[in-house]
Amino acid sequence: MVKFLLQRILAFLARVVGAGVIVLLLLELSYCVFGGSDQHIWQAESYEGEASVIAYDATGWRGLVSERVVSSAKVWLIAYGGVLLVGYSWGILAARLRRVKLGALLALPFSLFACVPGFWFVVAVAIYSYFAWQCPGFADEVVVQSGPDLMSWWYASIVALPVLAPAAAWQLRAVSSVIEKEAGRPFVKGLYTAGHRDDTIFYGNVYRQARPAVLGLLDQALPFILGGLVVVEWAFRYDGLGSLFVDCVKGGYYTGILMCSLVVAVVIGLVTFGRELLVKLTSVE
């Protein structure tokens, strides 16, 4: 187990370093090769630019990124938590009721909502809240002076929803299809022939056998969620890591781009590490 842990930690570090190198190469390629900039990645002064456009304050880049991570954490929690909750519970239910093809029906509302462009959805919400509720629509327009900051959770939910829907639809179908694949194996037919009950076969055998593969899907939707939030946060003027990333790309701030990308890479890497650990602990010998 210790060997496995050390291996995985090493793999995690290697992946994060790899992600950092890829971002640096992308910066050089896009800004210098295609964009004609003379700020090369190996020059120290390329990283010294002050992000005045994005309200850079005395705390510096580290403070700014930490502040945005805290703000985005609410969105990540709602989006990723919702995807896991819906994807796993409904996915298992869809597999359990596979004979009536429930999976497609359960995924339908999410699949339909996935057709709505996220950036347009948040703008539509802003328009609606302005005309229907007479309150400013975008996230940067209301500051709660006293009492519980429920508005920030409301805004986080609005931002999370457009990425939650497609990711949940995908997760639901993925979980369901992994279990259904297991349910199609010959030993299941044998158990039915032997006269075992349907729910005993499903939970006692099929689900148990499929559990490592089902847990293996834990981190699959996360890159999509974090990538999708980049545009939705910026569209809703939500002060999160995604909008900071877009502002940094627009302003050409290498430090900001690198830090945002690395934070995202670390978050995905940690979840992947957790998934690998969980699969190892629960795998059937």
Next chain:
Amino acid sequence: MANRRSSKTLGVGLEILAKIWRLRLVLLLVIPYLVLSGWLFTASRHADVRPGEVFMVPDHPLWEKPSEEHRFGTTGTGADLYELSRIAMANSVAVAVVSSGAGVALTLLVVMLFAFDVGENRFRLLKVTSRAGFLLPSFMVIVILAGGAGGSLVLAMIAMTLAIALALAPVTARWFEEGEEGPDILAGYALGLTRQEIVRSRIVPVVIRRLLGVFARMIPVLVMAEMSLSFLGFTGEHISVGVMVAYGRDLIIEAPWMALYPGMMATIVVAVLSLLGALAAGVLRTGRYPRFL
């Protein structure tokens, strides 16, 4: 006594008919694709569609609310939003089709470089490379590439193509590996066929069929990606629903229809493309692959 030898022409004709019958569902799906494309691409292209000029707000704006004459209303310069939305959607679909086709072709090309090698670990390099990039969301990579160069549609398309190839290459490699496990392949080896013959005649056609399904499924995804990039201003001076919503976002009090209606049209078009993509993938038995964009 009648000649019992079957006519060669008749045989060929029957074979063609049988092939058409096997492809009947695919051919049926082509019809709605053609209808949708026809509707999008026949929009009037005489109008000036440079976003900076169409969406500028003059001192005395000429905008009109949605009416009988202008279903989606008009812009500040008086341009019809319905026609502009159609042109914008046609642009997005064209970009998506080209990027999806290029991405799928690049994926196949890259995987084929390793497919004829001998040994179980022949796709290892491909999988390791893809895993290294897994920590970075594809959309962030595309934003850096397209945005860093100051916003260029060509670069955005190249970035989307590369993102598809990077994400799909390990999946396609797995399809090759699965393809070699079937009993028909083992029978082929037993009958003395070479590996090259088996890969070329039995595995590649199946992989291409599945990739065609991926191509269809990727179109609505790439339409969304293109609209998102243009909303962020990373696709240069070309009209797209993203650009229209971005301009409309600053006018939600004065002219809310400018942001609302193009987005509604985009939703409907994406929904139709998604449905057709799902049907095509079902008919072509594409199977599951990770959601990366």
